[in-house]
Amino acid sequence: MRTRQIDLNGQGFHLYEWGQPGQPVILCLHGFPEYGGAWADLAAHLPGYHLIAPDQRGFGQSWAPPDVRDYATGKLVGDMAALLGTLDTPVTVLGHDWGAAVAYGLAFSRPALVERLIIMNGVHPAPFQTALAAGGPQTAASQYIPWLRAQGSEDALAADNFARLRALFAAHMDMAWLSGDTLTAYQTEWARPGRMRGMVNWYRASPLVVPKPGEQATDLPDLPHDRMRVPMPHLLIWGQNDTALLPESTAGLEDYCAELTRVTVPGADHWLHHQQPAQVAQVIRDWLAT
Template identity: 60%
Template sequence: MWTETVELNGEAFFLRHWGERDAPRLLMLHGFPEYSGAWADLAPLLAQRFHCIAPDQRGYGRSWRPTGVQHYKTAHLVADMVALIGEEPVTLLGHDWGASVAYALSIGRPDLVDKLVILNGVHPAPFQRELARGGAQTDASQYIHFLRREGSEDLLAADDFARLMGLFSAHMDVSWLRGETLGGYKAAWRDAAGLRGMMNWYRASPLKLGASGEAIEGLQFDSARLQVRCPHLLVWGTGDTALLPETTQGLEEYAPDLTRVEIAGADHWLHHQRPEAVARAILDWL
């Protein structure tokens, strides 16, 4: 593994690399509240075939952390990755919020994505549909209201990130998050000022979410504009309590070349809990 800092659209971004430089590129996009080091379990298993490239995305880790919410609109997050990719397409892998960027990039710049792999992440249309229903996913996502509040980063950073750790571990297995791994996460989070960029992803998101049990009427989705046209693999840890299985129902309408693989005994943090199974699913599919 080696690291570097590069300039993307005039700003500094920190990257981790695994594998041979001349191997096919696999761009790996982390979610919340992770950073490029989140791939330390999975990337070495994929580096036998790929040059794995993992950025600290905007607002995270050692990359550029603007304070204004306007800097975190999806178009800006995608533009970062367009600049990183260059002209030659890549295989793209995303988890959680990284999956959101990966879907947006695959939909908006299909010329840059050969294949799409998603680990417990959601396409925007089925996810918004479930958020708007006022059902189980609406209830499971109520934490988003807290994260969007001004000053949430201060509360999450207090007492050595106690509340942030609570979000990480809510009803899921984080036995892997200890020792040097935990130290790496806390170093990436730094402090409340360091967490602000992470919160701004939620504040800038156009996703609509009501109160618990509250449905939102009148939302419409243009499936023709939201198509993933490349081959797509969805790897799903079946114990996820943050993103529920119904958020992927009907995904084939938006991704006709879709393959699904479920991993029992894993939840939202499947790339930490079952990296060998996740790697096997990806490599077998490819």
């Protein structure tokens, strides 16, 4: 693993890399509450590829502005479009959790930069908003979002050595992988000044509407179908035991995709790339080889 700093749109970003220049590039976009180094488990099983994994805006050692407006989706996508613009060719983009939102944004607005799209337990905004608005199981599972958006949530998450954050991270899922040196590394990144606020600002800036369980939402953000198409080959890898994102959150995804492949990973949940990195890497290699 190598690290370096890069300037994107006038701001500093921190990158982790595995593999060598000249090998096929996979841009790896982490979610909440991870950082670029979180891809190390998967990278170990992807020899022959050049993985580039930035700390996204607000995370780790990258730029973390305090203003919620600086976390609008267009700005987050702009960061990664600038990074892709430094490369010589379109690449495979891999997104997990919130990283999926940026990966989809690149596919929608900068398709010339994205050769293939891989999403792991992440959601396309249109099917996800449909599931959230219905007031059913996904609505109930997403009630942490209003809590994170509330004033002061970053302080509550950081208290007692990030006890609340670690509990939220675990939420009915297998977190055996987050221990020892790995946990220490995560806590180091979480503790950087302003990072907890930056991380939570992703939720605050999102236009997603989350009603209360059992209630339906009707005043929804504009999600035009024709501007949310995925024109390149798309792989969705899903840890079947995810309790934060449920299968209904991807219902109807085929309607937005020119070519979609779904693969389920049994015995894994939202954190599948930590729990079963070898199996996930094999799925990726097999799909990229087609």
